[in-house]
Amino acid sequence: MSIKHGLLALLDQGPRYGYQLRSEFESRTGSTWPLNVGQVYTTLGRLDRDGLVAPDGEDDEGHVFYRITEPGRAELRAWFDAPVSRTNPPRDELAIKLAMAVAVPGIDIGTVVQGQRAHTLRALQDYTRLKTRAAEDDMAWQLVLESLIFHAEAEVRWLDHCETRLARRAAERAPAPAVEQPVPPRRRGARR
Template sequence: MSIRHGLLALLDQGPRYGYQLRTEFEARTGATWPLNVGQVYTTLGRLERDGLVAPDGEDEEGHQFYAVTEKGRAELRAWFDTPVARTNPPRDELAIKLAMAVTVPGVDVGAVVQGQRRHSLQALQDYTRLKARALAGAVDETADDADFAWLLVLDQLIFQTEAEVRWLDHCETRLANRKPAPAAAAPDARAEPRPAGRRQKERQGERR
């Protein structure tokens, strides 16, 4: 998730201060990826350092407003025009967990898969209910921009969770068809034979 570009997109619509940016970001994404104000201001500081935003005055309550610069608009347009790269996929905790589980003795991988499936199916039901509720308030999808943005995020969450459930089913099938790895040969507990010269020296030492 690019908080940097998300904030630039909001500032492209007019100057805002940190708390406004946080509120609008969460409204458009349904608080799926919540931000704290400190995170917003840290990102604003980096954007200002890079010349993408600039301070734009304060209101009567002392809130510092920021405005996007022309360089910032160019950065935003480049972000919209460039596909999200899949060459460096984000770390997926579930994939890492299963990859580790199949290599650690004593882990019931089937139970891990089943437990995750139950959780994912529950999440899928929750997302579906949220979508139905959102659509109920947007007849023929004529919602305002923020509501429509939330619907798009919900669709992505639903599709992603459906794919996760299918992947878990696939993992379970692979586990069922997996042939057990051949048992490793047990190490020889007998001491390694000592060289003849070493045995002779030990005997001489015993005589002394």
């Protein structure tokens, strides 16, 4: 939903055309999340279909403009008013990977953690380097960068935390390794 509302926020500042929306979206988020142009046009189509934006004619250069409608403004307002739900957080591939790794025999979780840690640390360094270069007046880009930094730092801390946990488990298991078999759900008949 972030693209839809992001475009609405931009259109709230005046009519725009597709390519322009992409440029502005990316300059706001500092090219962190490169926005495929195709998504702009498909999203504009859906917004138009839902009555949140409306075509606003073409200029002499052939740019197809859109403007926000009143329902669109209401939708935008609602987006800003309601918090982003963190009760159903988006799937985190890394967390899933480790959750799977703890039970899959034959793979070394320590190596997985270390590889990820190094990778995330590199990303973190890239972010901090970008931050020193960021224009001082570009508040949006700075905030986005700092969000990325905070989350990357949290990830590194979590990875370290995983390592100590896993080490503790390994120590407990070493004396008397116990492997639990996965129990499939109760089987009841399923034949049609």
